Amino acid sequence: DQQVKQNSPSLSVQEGRISILNCDYTNSMFDYFLWYKKYPAEGPTFLISISSIKDKNEDGRFTVFLNKSAKHLSLHIVPSQPGDSAVYFCAARLTDSWGKLQFGAGTQVVVTP
Amino acid sequence: DVKVTQSSRYLVKRTGEKVFLECVQDMDHENMFWYRQDPGLGLRLIYFSYDVKMKEKGDIPEGYSVSREKKERFSLILESASTNQTSMYLCASSLETDRAEQYFGPGTRLTVT
Secondary structure (H helix, E strand, O other), rough: OOOEEOOEEEEEEEEEOEEEEEEEEOOOEEEEEEEEOOOOOOOOOEEEEEEEEOOOEEEEOEEHHHHHHOEEEEEEOOOHHHHHHHEEEEEEEOOOOOOOOOOOEEEEEEEEE | OEEEOOOOOOOOOOOOOOEEEEEEEEEOOOOOEEEEEEOOOOEEEEEEEEOOEEEOOOOOOOOOEEEEEOOOEEEEEEEEHHHHHEEEEEEEEEEOOOOOOOEOOOOOOEEOO
């Protein structure tokens, strides 16, 4: 039973525009949420995270929003660049779980010139 | 920078063979994890370890075992490889702190024929 869901397998966006990636979760015991980026033939790299006690975290071009009542988080990338073309994974950590993460299925982002 | 290395980038094994995947991290992290990544399924946790000689099953442990004899090294063992274990295998490590970031290795693409 997938507790973290990314319902959009792919997203195409024009260079310079905003990319919005969405993620839904079902477990209220998640206390930390993360976004990872993955290029082909490489391991995922950490992008940005947010604690469940916050509703927004910003780091440069990347902003993550958390709506706890809707059990929904989103990643905004502004402006999108060609190097942002990758698979993005949403992940969530259960409280008191030795740092175990539950991952979504991923969203393939393609940034077009 | 945290470095997580995996012993092989690509492996081809035959059905029934015993397969060892090695992972080493150089940042004195307490926690180590093994995932497999399959299209449309995201990253699924196979096993994790929160200390030397300590291990816990993840979401899909069947057909796998692990070993952690030293803090920096975490091995994944396929006792008798099967074709449904063809996948990308990713190792990760993290500190035991409030922050949840896991740092990933480059992955091993395993093909079982």
